Amino acid sequence: MGAVPDPLPAPDVTLADLGEFGLIDRVARIVREVAPGEDVLVGPGDDAAVLRVRKGHVVVSTDLMVEGRHFRKDWADAVDVGHRAAAQNLSDINAMGGRATWLTVGFAAPPTLPARWALDFVRGFAEECAEVGAGVVGGDVTSSEKIAIAVTVIGSCAVSPVLRSGAQAGDVVALRGRQGWAAGGLAVLGRGFRSPRVLVDAYRRPQPPYDAGAVAAEAGATAMIDVSDGLLADAAHVARASGVGIDITSATLEVPDPLVAVASATGADPLSFVLGGGDDHALLATFPAGSGLPDDWLRIGAVTEPGPHGPAVTVDGSPYDGSVGWTHF
Amino acid sequence: MGAVPDPLPAPDVTLADLGEFGLIDRVARIVREVAPGEDVLVGPGDDAAVLRVRKGHVVVSTDLMVEGRHFRKDWADAVDVGHRAAAQNLSDINAMGGRATWLTVGFAAPPTLPARWALDFVRGFAEECAEVGAGVVGGDVTSSEKIAIAVTVIGSCAVSPVLRSGAQAGDVVALRGRQGWAAGGLAVLGRGFRSPRVLVDAYRRPQPPYDAGAVAAEAGATAMIDVSDGLLADAAHVARASGVGIDITSATLEVPDPLVAVASATGADPLSFVLGGGDDHALLATFPAGSGLPDDWLRIGAVTEPGPHGPAVTVDGSPYDGSVGWTHF
CATH class of the missing domain: 3.30.1330.10 (PurM-like, N-terminal domain)
Structure with missing residues (x-):
């Protein structure tokens, strides 16, 4: 040197x-x-x-x-x-x-x-x-x-890697980690603001639940992905890879107060940050029905048989009509 | 999928x-x-x-x-x-x-x-x-x-990796693979020409001696590097990492006819392509003196004690005054 x-x-x-x-x-x-x-x-x-x-x-x-x-x-x-x-x-x-x-x-x-x-x-x-x-x-x-x-x-x-392709109809869909916060921070920054600080910080320095992946694998998760493109977009990756449908129950999703404030200021649906945002790197996983979820995992939906048009993601039983995350071209 | x-x-x-x-x-x-x-x-x-x-x-x-x-x-x-x-x-x-x-x-x-x-x-x-x-x-x-x-x-x-840092004074410096050809091709392309085709092809599709690295390791190479920045520049990496001097004997280097032709057309010293060119991905290695070189390796110099100004590369005993390859900023 x-x-x-x-x-x-x-x-x-x-x-x-x-x-x-x-x-x-x-x-x-x-x-x-x-x-x-x-x-x-x-x-x-x-x-x-x-x-x-x-x-x-x-x-x-x-x-x-x-x-x-x-x-x-x-x-x-x-x-x-x-x-x-x-x-x-x-x-x-x-x-x-x-x-x-x-x-x-x-x-x-x-x-x-x-x-x-x-x-x-x-x-x-x-x-x-x-x-x-x-x-x-x-x-x-x-x-x-x-x-x-x-x-x-x-x-x-340490155990077999958890792929995107293992979800089965009947499985529970669960989420671990903050979701939508970074998207809220990005929306704020994009408008030239610097607050709410907690959202801006979430965008600038995500806090992925690093301890949760291995725990989920040991707990028998059947499929897992990190939410980087958006919750619905990444759920769709799992649905396609597994050949299943995934239905998200919107009422189970946490919408923190700062997101509600940003949504109100920007005229957006606060849920759109949670469903479409991706930069928090939460984990989305599926677990066999009946098996308990590991600590701090939130049950947010269910794996279903694929719909009439093949594997797809629905929200409360219907296609979602808001933004579902980004693609790169 | x-x-x-x-x-x-x-x-x-x-x-x-x-x-x-x-x-x-x-x-x-x-x-x-x-x-x-x-x-x-x-x-x-x-x-x-x-x-x-x-x-x-x-x-x-x-x-x-x-x-x-x-x-x-x-x-x-x-x-x-x-x-x-x-x-x-x-x-x-x-x-x-x-x-x-x-x-x-x-x-x-x-x-x-x-x-x-x-x-x-x-x-x-x-x-x-x-x-x-x-x-x-x-x-x-x-x-x-x-x-x-x-x-x-x-x-x-399969055996211990050969690092840049193992060369010792007294070692033989050897080269395996084409050297300078791609630089000649690049010079031709940079002037808007497409021939000599053999050089242009060497630039477009290098032919690194893929079989030679493991063989050299087994034969006891003390240091090794691939020539990507330039023969003298990469020799200097080995010299610095090993704390030695490296002297290249220019007369041992092969200067193929097409390079002579290109040098003549561009007013360059043909040796400058061989000493400064890097995109052929030849291997440069050092071997203990007295141990035979593996097949197709060419002895091109010797490892010496570091000079008065520290580890350095010389050509025929003197600093080289031409281009010695590129750096990235």
Whole structure:
């Protein structure tokens, strides 16, 4: 690694000033400082990281975030963007019933970006990973017109991974974690406001229920997904993968007061944030009827036979006519 | 996965027409067709891929390619870009002495991109992976102004991974694979020409010596790297990581006739392509003096004590004054 670099350059130092390898050295130092990671024999800096694995199942997921589409520098600071990027990926492993262990980060940015933004991002990212005991083991940096962040997360499962495809008619549909809060925060930010602060913070730094995925897997969850596209949109992923219908009972959904306030101010249905919002990374799972739900899971609906038009999601027995989350093109 | 999609939409079908999930379905189908991958219990389509691992060392590497910087759509077709993107990553595992097994691909592109470009890219990518028996197990798609491709590759090592940091004074420096050809092709394309075809093809579809990394590891290589930034630049990575000097003997380097022709036409030193070029993904390794080199490795220099200014690379005993490869900012 050569001489130990100063991890925090002055605010006016750009990526171009720091250079690719100056950036890499500092990133590696932050990552080691925050959490070296378990079973990491070689971390960032070589052609590849070297990891010790035990015989078993490894789960892998990858995500790409693009500035302007997935985040805006004026809506969240770099540390928050780091937390969000990590949370989004850690949540995918949570949704398999697994435990995240190692992550890689690809970072593309304009040469004029202040280097501190990149390093603050890395720190937030590594801190979020450390919350579940995972470490950053590799990465890549390159230049681009807009910031793009590519994350791959690797984890392991103590029991069989819970897929999207295992839901069966008669199962209970349950939710764990805040849902709709981040969408409310995003709506607020999109209108140039900064409050209710609790919603803005929920958008900036999601709090996925990291402990809940493995617990649900052990409790016999038949299907599971993290709510990233939207509650109804992600329920539809489960419905399609499992070949079932899913009916959500709207009265069971929690609509917190701040969401009611935002909905009132923006002329929206508060329930639309809960049904359509996605960035909280709650877990949606199905459990066999009659088996109790693990702690803090909320029963919100039921798995049904597929409808006349195939697998679909309904709300209170009918198709929902509001927004059901986003797609990427 | 629902109904089986037609994998090849008409040329005028864009990503926006196909939609995120239409694209994902087709990508998953191509990936399964080309090579399902070994020990893949769940491939693309769930929150994470599920992979069976044996106890041992796993190696992981990640790379980010951005349109206009790492590739141009008018310099290589989508299938070739796919081959290149995969080769670049497979080569990192090769450089550890490992065998690549699984890859993930993040793909960001404008909604107006013809969907066939994306699918051709995936096909080329998966085909290149299949050459070493590796499979694509996951991915993500999103929209962006320019195409960005994020790849993570996971592999395993039968023997201890060969790091950059193990070179010792007295070791032999050796090269395996074509070197400088892709840089020659790039120079030709950058001037609007398409020949010598052998160089252009070398740029469009590199031929890394995939079999050579594991062989070198078994033969006792003390350090190894793939030449992606440039021969001297990557030798400098080894020198720094190992705390040694590296001296390259220029007369040992092969300068093929087409490179001589291109250098003559462009007024360049043909050796500059070999010393500065990087996209061929040759392997550069060090071996203990006195131990024979594995087949097809070319002895090109020696590891020395670090010079008065620390670890550095010299050519014929002196600092090289030409281009030594690229950095990313």
